[in-house]
Ligand SMILES: O=P(O)(O)OC[C@H]1O[C@H](O)[C@H](O)[C@@H](O)[C@@H]1O
């Protein structure tokens with residue numbers, strides 16, 4: 001038997017950085033077609049801000065193993081819609097996931113393939129259980145970076161397809177200084 005070595009790393013709780021992790025950067029230009037307000041998107045694209053960064057420690061895609069990653073989701077809006085991660089189902093759709101809030105304020109938008117949406121607010125210390133089959137997207141509703149950890153099966157994979165095409169059934173927007181969920185006009189089952 002070949003055993004893997006255990007690993008301990010310290011997440012920087014201020015910046016979300018995991019030393020030695022693989023870093024992924026997503027700018028606004030990587031989220032083309034994702035936001036409802038296309039005019040506001042084109043306008044902000046001139047600056048092309050970084051929307052989020054992911055620091056991932058990933059294993060081979062094998063049954064039984066675990067990956068973990070932090071995400072640093074920056075504050076901002078496209079029109080009324082708060083900055084978010086792309087969001088995905090798992091390629092192996094029955095794989096679950098755990099998120100843990102580290103810093104800042106936001107939430108998770110989840111939905112079933114039929115479009116039943118749930119919103120869970122997140123702050124430092126919040127644990128979110130993402131059940132099998134639910135798509136999930138995180139949203140920064142605050143004015144500082146929203147940082148969290150996620151732990152997920154190494155063979156879960158990311159299925160971006162349907163979310164990239166039509167989004168979630170709900171949009172998370174600011175209305176009169178409040179966070180509101182409204183119907184996504186582009187959503188169809
Ligand atoms: O992949 P996205 O939907 O853009 O979300 C960004 C990332 O968020 C978390 O860190 C998850 O653990 C990652 O698996 C995911 O890649």
Ligand SMILES: [Fe+2]
Pocket residue numbers: 088089090097136152
């Ligand atoms: Fe996931």
